[in-house]
Amino acid sequence: MAEKEFPAQARVVIVGGGVMGVGLAYHLAHEGWGPEVVLLEKAELTSGSTWHAAGQITHSTSSFGLGKCVDYNIGLYSGKLEQETGQAVTWHGCxxxxxxxxxxxxxxxxxxxxxxxxxxxxxxxxxxxxxxxxxxxxxxxxxxxxxxxxxxGHVDPTNVTMAMAAGARQLGARIIRQCRATNITQAGNGEWIVESEKGTIRCEHLVNAGGTYARQMGEWSGLQLPMxxxxxxxxxxxxxxxxxxxxxxxxxxxxxxxxxxxxxxxxxxxxxxxxxxxxxxxxxxxxxxxxxxxxxxxxxxxxxxxxxxxxxxxxxxxxxxxxxxxxxxxxxxPPDGNPLIGPAPGVRNYWCCCGTQIG
Ligand SMILES: Cc1cc2nc3c(=O)[nH]c(=O)nc-3n(C[C@H](O)[C@H](O)[C@H](O)COP(=O)(O)OP(=O)(O)OC[C@H]3O[C@@H](n4cnc5c(N)ncnc54)[C@H](O)[C@@H]3O)c2cc1C
Structure with missing residues (x-):
């Protein structure tokens, strides 16, 4: 089958196909942005830190923010995601x-x-x-x-990521594997220009979900991410x-x-x-x-x-x-244990989805 043409434009480009980047693509798709999302992964999905995680997730956290995320994710992993996508998630609710x-x-x-x-x-x-x-x-x-x-409980992190990828694709998101982003710069009109091994794509919003690569990717755009x-x-x-x-x-x-x-x-x-x-x-x-x-x-x-x-x-x-x-x-x-999630300071429409010490 002929490979689809590399897109020249998207509303959002997510760089990084671990549980964080794919999770964001899935949730943006559920917010109605599916066809406007492109995710680039330099190798295969989960090939950074995600594939080897032990997959545990716990409600015993003293952070309100993290606690809410954990509770939401346990609900997603223990039923909803598998029902929606038909993809096995292997939740162990022990x-x-x-x-x-x-x-x-x-x-x-x-x-x-x-x-x-x-x-x-x-x-x-x-x-x-x-x-x-x-x-x-x-x-x-x-x-x-x-x-x-x-x-x-605990879950197979690869299965979770693949299920969220399936859910994102079902809603129109495009996931391009074996495609490393090689530079990220901002044009004078505020658009982001993502150069990659397969072509250049321009977008309104850029998301750095590069896991252990996130800091060096941030440097392309003048950021010093603390991790x-x-x-x-x-x-x-x-x-x-x-x-x-x-x-x-x-x-x-x-x-x-x-x-x-x-x-x-x-x-x-x-x-x-x-x-x-x-x-x-x-x-x-x-x-x-x-x-x-x-x-x-x-x-x-x-x-x-x-x-x-x-x-x-x-x-x-x-x-x-x-x-x-x-x-x-x-x-x-990250230095204080809190993930780097949200807008990067001083750089318009550049978002961080990285720095997680738990996935
Ligand atoms: C042994 C071990 C056990 C763990 N156990 C647990 C656990 O029980 N529970 C838990 O919550 N967490 C656990 N973790 C932590 C968990 O693995 C990570 O927090 C999580 O996987 C991070 O996901 P991520 O998507 O941010 O990063 P990653 O999974 O590393 O994904 C980043 C992706 O970005 C891609 N990428 C980077 N740069 C580019 C580029 N320029 N262009 C294109 N793609 C790019 C990489 O190839 C990679 O696939 C464990 C970690 C380890 C090492």
Whole structure:
């Protein structure tokens, strides 16, 4: 089939086909802008950070803004998106706990509880006995309490992105893969000129959804976006014999103090994710290489070992199992943890949809 001609004009050009850029295309299409949206992706959709995300999403956040986004997304991923597009999203609604070991942490959970309650979430503060009832394998020594968010879960981030891409296309948006934007400048009349490997396109609104590339893309238009790229690991164990007999998925455990991360089931395997508190690693200080696709780093066991060891202490049924899969990838990080979403200061009709440390 002949390839469609590269468009010369669009109302909006989104650069970047991860969960953020595709999510924006989907939602703009639902706002009635579908035929006026063009998305450019330099490789395949999700080939930046999105494909390797662990896909967890939780109501336990102390940010009102993020809380609203999370709640909306859980609704979208757990039903509406799949019904609308017919594309599998693979939502796992297993719920989750966030543990506290100190009274300071309990105060923080109470604060998070108050935010969640005021937003109308299904959220409760519980004692360790409730955690033990729903997750009998976790070593709860020293745990004072936990925030229980039963509507949480996890999702396959590639499936979600592909489903939103299908939804955007159904409403007329155009997604052009294998097409890297190579320069973005503004004409005297305010129009944006996006040069790319397949041609030049002019638009009224430009959206930078470049993930770990967003900072270097911003430089083309005179912007200094405050973000850097940090790396993060998760590990998937061999099948866990104790999981074989379960007819229900265990809740995700977020153990910030001991594991500095999260532990959950990955089908009948265990998944351990670690945000190391010391020696964290930033990468690509000058720029992220344009040729990277689906890029992973070698696992750095020395760096994560204290928390990996503690996670085996907390989940003794993992202790004798081998690790079958290591994922060590980059995530963009803004300085204060808040994503860069909205108009870029001082540059008319240039929008940021990047800097997310969670997707
Ligand atoms: C190991 C790991 C586990 C994670 N687990 C979770 C989790 O459980 N929950 C969670 O919420 N988040 C998680 N994350 C974070 C999540 O992956 C990211 O926050 C999210 O994927 C960012 O999406 P994005 O669309 O902003 O960026 P990306 O997915 O990186 O997308 C940016 C896209 O832009 C494209 N691009 C860049 N420059 C150009 C250009 N010039 N022209 C055309 N295309 C371009 C890239 O090719 C890329 O596809 C995890 C991350 C890692 C590393």
């Amino acid at each position: 719920g989750s706990f966030r543990l506290a070991y100190t009274w300071d942490e309990m105060d923080w959970l109470r604060h998070t509880l108050s935010v969640g309650r005021s937003l109308g979430f299904n959220i409760e503060l519980v004692g360790p006995e409730k955690v033990a009832e729903l997750h009998p394998f976790y070593n709860l020594e020293g745990v004072l309490g936990a925030l229980h968010t039963p509507d949480d 850097t790229s940090m790396t993060h690991h998760y590990f998937v164990t061999e099948p866990v014999p104790e999981f074989e007999a379960l007819d229900k998925e265990l809740p995700v455990i977020r153990d910030d103090k001991k594991v500095s991360g999260y532990i959950r089931m990955e089908q009948k395997r265990g998944l351990i994710g670690i945000y190391e508190k010391d020696g964290s690693n930033s990468v690509w200080h000058d720029h992220c290489p344009w040729e990277y696709e689906n890029w992973l780093f070698d696992a750095d066991y020395d760096r994560v070992m204290p928390w990996l060891e503690e996670s085996l202490n907390r989940m003794p049924i993992f202790a004798d199992l081998g690790i079958q899969r290591e994922v060590h990838g980059a995530i963009s990080h």
